Amino acid sequence: MEEHASVTSLVIVVMIAFLIPVLLHKLRLQVIPVVVAEIIAGIIIGKSGFNIVHPDIWLETLSLLGFIFLMFLSGLEIDFSAFAKKQKKQLLPNGKAEPNAFLVATLIFVFIFGLSYLLSILFVLGGFIDNALLMTLIIATISLGVVVPTLKEGNLMKTAIGQTILLVAVIADLVTMILLAVFVSMYAEGGGNMWLLLLLFAAGILLYFFGKHFRHQSFLETMSKGTIQIDTRAIFTLIILLVALSETVGAENILGAFLAGVLVSLLSPNPEMVHKLDSFGYGFLIPIFFVMIGVELDIISLFADPKVMLLIPLLFIALLISKIIPVLVLKRWYDWRTVLGAGFLLTSTLSLVIAAASIGERIGVIDTQLMSALILVAVITCIITPIVFKKLFPKPVESEAKQKLVILGASNLTMPLFLDLDRTRFDIRMIHTKQQKPEELSSESSFVIEEVDTYDEATLSEKGVFQANILVVATGDQDINYHLAMLAKQQGVERVIARIETPELDEELSKIGIEVFSVFFSTRSVLRAMVESPNVVGLLTKQEHGLYQVNMNNPLFTGVLLREFPYLGDTVFVRIFRKGESLVPHGDTVLEVGDRIIVTGSQEHVDKLRDLFEG
Numbered sequence: 250m251e252e253h254a255s256v257t258s259l260v261i262v263v264m265i266a267f268l269i270p271v272l273l274h275k276l277r278l279q280v281i282p283v284v285v286a287e288i289i290a291g292i293i294i295g296k297s298g299f300n301i302v303h304p305d306i307w308l309e310t311l312s313l314l315g316f317i318f319l320m321f322l323s324g325l326e327i328d329f330s331a332f333a334k335k336q337k338k339q340l341l342p343n344g345k346a347e348p349n350a351f352l353v354a355t356l357i358f359v360f361i362f363g364l365s366y367l368l369s370i371l372f373v374l375g376g377f378i379d380n381a382l383l384m385t386l387i388i389a390t391i392s393l394g395v396v397v398p399t400l401k402e403g404n405l406m407k408t409a410i411g412q413t414i415l416l417v418a419v420i421a422d423l424v425t426m427i428l429l430a431v432f433v434s435m436y437a438e439g440g441g442n443m444w445l446l447l448l449l450f451a452a453g454i455l456l457y458f459f460g461k462h463f464r465h466q467s468f469l470e471t472m473s474k475g476t477i478q479i480d481t482r483a484i485f486t487l488i489i490l491l492v493a494l495s496e497t498v499g500a501e502n503i504l505g506a507f508l509a510g511v512l513v514s515l516l517s518p519n520p521e522m523v524h525k526l527d528s529f530g531y532g533f534l535i536p537i538f539f540v541m542i543g544v545e546l547d548i549i550s551l552f553a554d555p556k557v558m559l560l561i562p563l564l565f566i567a568l569l570i571s572k573i574i575p576v577l578v579l580k581r582w583y584d585w586r587t588v589l590g591a592g593f594l595l596t597s598t599l600s601l602v603i604a605a606a607s608i609g610e611r612i613g614v615i616d617t618q619l620m621s622a623l624i625l626v627a628v629i630t631c632i633i634t635p636i637v638f639k640k641l642f643p644k645p646v647e648s649e650a651k652q653k654l655v656i657l658g659a660s661n662l663t664m665p666l667f668l669d670l671d672r673t674r675f676d677i678r679m680i681h682t683k684q685q686k687p688e689e690l691s692s693e694s695s696f697v698i699e700e701v702d703t704y705d706e707a708t709l710s711e712k713g714v715f716q717a718n719i720l721v722v723a724t725g726d727q728d729i730n731y732h733l734a735m736l737a738k739q740q741g742v743e744r745v746i747a748r749i750e751t752p753e754l755d756e757e758l759s760k761i762g763i764e765v766f767s768v769f770f771s772t773r774s775v776l777r778a779m780v781e782s783p784n785v786v787g788l789l790t791k792q793e794h795g796l797y798q799v800n801m802n803n804p805l806f807t808g809v810l811l812r813e814f815p816y817l818g819d820t821v822f823v824r825i826f827r828k829g830e831s832l833v834p835h836g837d838t839v840l841e842v843g844d845r846i847i848v849t850g851s852q853e854h855v856d857k858l859r860d861l862f863e864g
Contacts, residue, residue, distance in 0.1 A: 258302045259311075262544075265290050266536035274839070279808060280639075282395060284539045284599065285631045288624075291543020302544050308537070315538030318530045319600060320426075320503040321488055324510020325523065326393050327419050347409035348582050354416035358389075360575035361421070361595075365389040368567045377560045380614050382432055386605050387598075387623060388564075388571050391421040392631065395597040399635050402842050403642065404802050410583060414591050417576075423511075425601055429608065430495075430504040437499070437612040445498035452494055453508045456487065460516050480522055484513060503604055519760040524828060542603060546621045557622050564626045572596045590642030597634045602627040651676050655717040657709075657733060658724035658748075659698050662768065666721075675719075680712060682724075704729055706736060715740040723748040734763050796823065797855045801844040801862045812836035820850030820858050 269286045273279060278286075294302045302308075362385070369384035378384050396418040397406075405411030430446055460483075472479040488509045495505030551557050573592035580588050603624055610620040652675050656663050659681040667679050683700045701708050704724065714720065720737045722730045722745065731754055734747035738761060746764045749755050755765045806814070811822060811834055822834040824847040832838065834846075846862075848855060 256307065258305060259307045261294065261302050262291075262308060262537055262540050265294065265540055269536070274808065277808060280636055282398075282631050282635070284394065284535075285628055287536055287539035288543040288546075288628055291540040292546055292548060293543075294540075295544030295546065297546055297548040304541065304545065308541055311534060312538045312541040315530075315534035315536070315541075316604075317488065317492060317502060317506040318534045319538060320506040320604070321510040321513075322527065322530050322535075323393060323422060323426075323600060324507040324512075325514050325518075325526065326397060327422065327511060327514050329515060345582055348413070348579075350409060350412040350416055353578065354413050354420055357413075357417050357575045357578055358420045358424070360578070361417075361571055362389050362424070364574060365571045368571060372560075372563075372567070377556065377563075378615065378619065380436070380609070382428075382435075383605060383609050383614055386425050386429055386432065387602050388567055389421060390425045390598050390601040390605070391418040391572075391595050392597045392599040392601075392627075393418050393422050394600060395631055395635060396594060399594060399638060402804055402807075403639070403644075404842075405642075410579070410587060410591065413579070414594060417595055422601070425605075426504065426507050429601070429605055430500045432605075433501050433608060433612065434499060436614055446500055449491070449495055449498050449500060449505065449508065453491065453512055456491075457512050457515060460487075460512065480518075481525065484509075484522075484526065487512065501604075501608060517761060520762050521760075542624065546624060547617065548621065548625065550618050551622055551625070554618060557618055560619075560622055561626055561629075564623070565629060568596050568598065568626070568630060569593070584643070586641050586643050590638045593634045593641065594638040597630050599627045599631050652718040653716065654678070654719045654721070655680065655714050656721045656723065657681075657704065657714070658722070660723065660725065662748075663721065663723050678717075680709075680714065704733060709733075715742055717742060719744045719746065721746045727751065727754070731758070734758055735761075738763055796847055796849050797859075799846045799848055799855065799859050799862050801840055801846060802842060803862050804842055806840050806862065807842050809840050810836065811838045811840070814840070820848045820854050823847045823849055 266287060269290055270283055273281060273283065273286055291302075292298055294300075304312075365388035366381065366385045368388055369378075369381045372378050372384050373381050396414065400406050400411050400415060403411075406415070434446065488506055491505035491509045492502045493505070495508070496502050551561075569592070572595040573589065576588055576592040576595065579591060583591075606615070606620040606623040609615040610617055615623075651673075654670070654675045654677045656667060656677070656679045659667075659679055663679065667677060670677055678699060679697070680699045680701055682704065683702060699712065701712065709715065715737060720734075720742050722733045722737070724730055724733075727748070727750055730747045730749060734745050734749075735758075737745045744764065745762075746766065747758060748768065749758060749765045750767050755767065758765050822838075825832040825834050825838065826845040826847075827841060827843070848858065850858075
């Protein structure tokens with residue numbers, strides 16, 4: 250009977266996790282983060298609601314694995330390319346030079362942490378909590394899981410202010426997680442020596458160099474396919490190894506999981522692997538964890554203690570104060586709406602508050618009632634602050650939509666491209682070496698080519714090549730193309746397109762997100778298509794009613810069904826590329842921000858569609 254009950258509870262939780270995203274979509278409540286909705290659903294079916302789900306060995310095990318995997322993905326979410334120093338400062342729309350994102354973000358977090366400590370002292374003096382360090386960590390933490398999707402939805406990830414907000418959240422995530430491990434070592438019984446944490450980090454460094462050495466071994470690449478999937482096995486081995494090691498040295502298992510995520514992020518996994526890990530985590534284990542958080546929250550008991558009830562609004566105010574006052578540093582470069590919007594977004598907090606509150610309750614620093622109050626405040630911030638951010642934060646200036654395109658190498662292949670591309674969409678530059686000046690150019694030529702002595706890193710950095718949104722590497726030397734493409738990817742260039750004629754190098758570059766083209770193989774493919782499907786070639790090559798890519802960046806159309814879309818003209822949606830997947834569109838296909846849509850139709854109607862989606 251006991252086993253039957255446990256399976257019943259598991260089925261209910263899994264069904265809830267499945268239905269929540271569907272209901273949010275149908276009710277058009279996408280403004281509420283899915284994880285918050287899962288916690289609310291857990292409250293309804295748990296001890297504070299109908300009490301139809303009871304924790305047992307099945308749910309406790311899956312919930313723990315979900316928590317560990319959530320911390321792993323939190324580490325994996327950290328994009329260390331954001332720390333890369335920009336070679337050349339750009340001008341903001343207001344005419345001011347953009348600030349150094351890393352230095353400003355570091356300064357803001359120092360202020361956040363200092364102010365959080367002062368506010369935590371006030372909570373201790375008020376008798377709300379006994380431990381100032383734990384409250385400091387709770388107030389100072391920021392939710393990357395809310396900040397990143399919100400910035401992406403607003404097309405702010407590549408802007409100066411977006412990078413600054415992201416870096417503040419990343420630094421907060423790193424520092425608070427490390428200090429949480431220190432907190433456990435200091436206050437937990439049998440928590441172990443704090444110096445043993447150095448063994449964990451030393452092991453992490455060794456594993457990083459080990460992974461870096463074997464990452465591109467050909468025998469491992471062949472084992473990453475089919476039923477072996479050695480890369481996935483390696484990642485799960487790394488997680489379990491570091492989780493076990495962190496518990497051995499007296500730290501929390503989530504620190505080992507977080508460190509595993511950081512190591513994988515440093516090794517620059519290919520997007521397909523990250524997508525698989527996200528799918529497994531957010532599709533199965535993590536929803537169970539968040540639903541169980543809600544199940545175990547005892548909201549009713551909070552109303553029995555007036556002091557705890559008073560703590561909830563006071564802590565929410567403290568979270569706002571701790572973020573909004575420090576971000577006033579940004580007023581030197583940005584307007585009030587931008588600064589206040591950034592402050593509200595940085596107030597969102599969830600995963601690490603849950604971690605800190607759960608650990609504090611387990612080691613006896615706080616009671617269950619206080620833990621529930623802290624988690625409830627975190628849920629409230631995730632509902633309110635992203636909405637306020639979207640209302641306050643000004644939309645990006647239209648001029649920022651023009652993408653910077655740099656072409657390395659002038660030839661009879663790239664020069665026609667230089668002339669044909671749409672100047673209203675791209676700011677195009679072509680760079681070529683002096684000794685390889687193409688004979689095709691004459692004094693009457695309309696080409697403006699910037700000449701360099703060599704394609705070395707220092708020269709290209711000085712020219713601002715790595716500040717481009719799109720870099721096309723098409724010199725006559727394949728080795729140079731390979732080297733420059735890898736370098737550009739390391740420098741954080743959004744899109745890198747390289748001319749590579751060798752299939753082995755093609756596969757290697759494609760795995761790390763570099764787009765590859767080959768003159769030989771492209772010509773062969775077009776010739777074959779002309780023989781087998783001549784109308785397809787005509788569709789690709791004719792200017793009228795050709796194929797075009799339109800990027801869906803307008804949040805107004807998020808969640809709209811294609812059959813309900815207000816304007817199509819004579820355009821036809823051919824394909825939708827979304828998060829590494831290729832979708833065949835139909836009437837019930839839902840539009841999402843970030844979709845890359847391949848359409849066919851007249852130039853006039855395609856331009857109107859592009860204005861709607863990118864406006």
